[in-house]
Amino acid sequence: MKYLKPWWSDGGGLLHLTILLSLAELRVDLDLDLYLLLPPRTLPGDELLLPGGPTSPAYALSPFPASGGWGRADQLHPKGRELDPAAPPEGQLLREVRALGVPFIPCTRVDAWLVHSVAAGDADGAHALLGAAAASSSGGVGAGVDGGSQAAPGGSGDPRADPSSPLAAGEEEKAPAEPTAQVSDAGRHATEENEVLRAVDHSFQHEENEQRASTQKERQLQQINQGENKIADKPAWELEKTTESSQERHQNGTDTSLSLEDLFQLLSSQPENPLEGISLGDTPPLAASINDGMNSSTHYNVNCSQAISQDVNLHEAMLLGPDNTFRRDPIARTSQPQEPFLQLNSITNPEQTLPGTNLTGFLPLFDNQMRNLTSQDLLYDLDINIFDEINLTSLATEGGFDPMLVSQLFEEPDSDSGLSLNSSYNSTSVAKSNSSLSLCEGAIGYSTNPEDLESLPRHDLEGAVGGYYPESSKLCHVGHRSNTNFHADLAFQHVLHNHTYHSSALESTSEPLSWPGESQKMSRYLNDTGRNLSRDERHAKALRIPFTVDEIVRMPVDSFNSMLSRHYLTDMQVSLIRDIRRRGKNKVAAQNCRKRKLDVILNLEDDVCNLQAKKETLNRERVQCHKAINMMKQKLHELYHDVFSRLRDDEGRPVNPNQYALQCSHDGSVLIVPKELVTSGHKKENQKGKRKSERRN
DNA sequence: TAATATTGTCATGAT
């Protein structure tokens, strides 16, 4: 059981933000929700550690092995206090959600249920969600747009209504702190975003909606601040108008998007509401729901790993309709990856993170986020770090395909670190860390939203990108495009490249998740300028390349060529794609090369150390040998003199050792031989030995 | 601010 650090774990209201965003996306786009909320690289058996910031609770999500899915709510157990004892039990919005009367679903519960529902075949649930989404797109979900809350903003909801909730028992609630400051802070964020998004959404401007949207926003903000709990039934056109007037909302810093209460209300009002019967402590309904789904539709009878892909299909069915021009590659259909390819949205912009989660302080922040999540904005990249580039692209979009503008972009002095393949710089070391980086890096997807298509000039669609994958330049939605076939390719490629050098840097880039601030590499992309796209990524955006840099680089050559042939790409696009691929490959090669060189250096250093140690050992042995030899010489010398001291010649006189020498014969006898004879004999023996050796040769 | 490390990119040759 390991703990996974959530990517939004920079504390504060991110947990609540995630909840709200998830609920908001339920309304519009289920797959977005999954993409957004599925914890990256989370596997059954993992325990997800949700953020435990100073104002948000953290929970551990345990898998529910009985149903093969993710944990029931009653298996959620608080972990946050273990990490942060000072953390209050739950935030204001959670209390508000609980007070709605619908079964309370914490953030992780929503995630778990979504996975469970779709993956395990809860067709009803999926249909309900789709219905909600469809109704939303057609304006039928207008109910509750006001953002009114059924719960008292002060947390009047009974947190103990659901005994199974980990939040329920005996947890005190923290009162909102400094709502005014929170609101102003959120407003400042909204202003900053508005300035950027104004250019981005230039093509989406509808002046006639601005006034109404502004009025709505003001009203909603007022309701939020005053804690109004009523849910207004809004007509369909109003919701749609809200959707279309996202840009205007950005400008005003307020929003008319659905509140979480409305979303819950919406979900609860569905006749086949998948949430029915699902309570935190009510397991059988969940299981029944799953079983029903499996029985009612084999279409959803997919395993958990297929859920995401299936969800993409649902999304397409919802957004495009039967007569859309969007074409899915049949090969891609059949080659859906069997393993969950979890991606995350850039929705958790660190810059938008606020520590406070009190109601009045947080809702404006949520409001800001919701602006980016409603309708077509839901598909937008929320990372304002790239808005400058998007802006350029937007200009290109609006004014056609301006080569000058593109060339200017290409000539911009900012030569940020080129590619970012990670995205699997999955962070850095993946091995330690991982790839497709978050925050859009290396995983730039493109929307198939027909609204985006409508907003684009026709010649753009035909000339620049091709007719099959029209994407909005404003989009940086991770994994939104149905490139799941390529995900399999990526995985396969990753395996294939295992025989090559496994660069930690590469691994890190391959990591689908990078914790903000964790990697130095990350800081490089998320610098002070807020720029997080590499040069090639920006160029790709500028030229409206319908593929991510990561795809382009990692795709097998066959897939790459077929991809180029399948899409109508301009020469400039093809050239850029090939350059991106070449540079990406070379970057990886350079990383491998450096790693290899470093390893060689390290190995050489090790060899040097080993050889030095061996040399010292040999030196010591040599000294020992010298000592031993000297001792033996000394003993021999003493023995020699001892023998001669005892020898006497025929006349009884001592034998001079300088004139005679001792010589041992073959039969063991010792002879006293004059040294002249010994030396001459040695010479003769040496000559004989030489002759013998010469004969042998 | 200088020094150093890191990283991306290009050119080139090898596979």
Place this chain on the structure above:
DNA sequence: CGATCATGACAATAT
């Protein structure tokens, strides 16, 4: 012959 890899060299950037 094209794609890819390996690597030295250079430049930009980060530390």
